[in-house]
Amino acid sequence: MVASDAFSCLPTSCCVLSAKQVQQILLVLDIREQLIVRLALFSGMRPGEILALQWKHVAEDHVEVVHRLYRGKLDSPKTERSKRTVPSPRARVNS
Numbered sequence: 001m002v003a004s005d006a007f008s009c010l011p012t013s014c015c016v017l018s019a020k021q022v023q024q025i026l027l028v029l030d031i032r033e034q035l036i037v038r039l040a041l042f043s044g045m046r047p048g049e050i051l052a053l054q055w056k057h058v059a060e061d062h063v064e065v066v067h068r069l070y071r072g073k074l075d076s077p078k079t080e081r082s083k084r085t086v087p088s089p090r091a092r093v094n095s
Contacts, residue, residue, distance in 0.1 A: 017041075039063070043086045049077070062087050 017025075022041065026034050039045045048068040052075075057064040063086045068077050077083050 043088070045086060049082075060088070 025037060029037060036050055039050050040047065043063070045063070045065065046068070048070055049065050051069040052067040053063065054067070057066055065077065065082065065084050065086060067074050068082075069075070
């Protein structure tokens with residue numbers, strides 16, 4: 001498969017990855033990058049929120065979003081609504 005075939009969609013259209021495409025992506029990533037991609041895909045967390053996570057905000061069944069990484073600095077989320085509890089992808093599968 002050619003890389004351009006894997007994600008063929010127009011730049012202005014909305015692309016949704018198939019389950020097979022997600023699996024292909026995860027197979028080539030190291031564990032750290034897999035976790036980042038899983039959080040982004042299955043929890044809807046933003047990149048800055050994922051990169052700002054600390055162990056004290058991670059529980060077995062959820063993640064507390066209380067910080068974001070913005071311009072290289074730890075910052076509070078943009079709005080109060082952005083501070084939230086996000087179910088972990090594993091918790092969703094098991095429930």
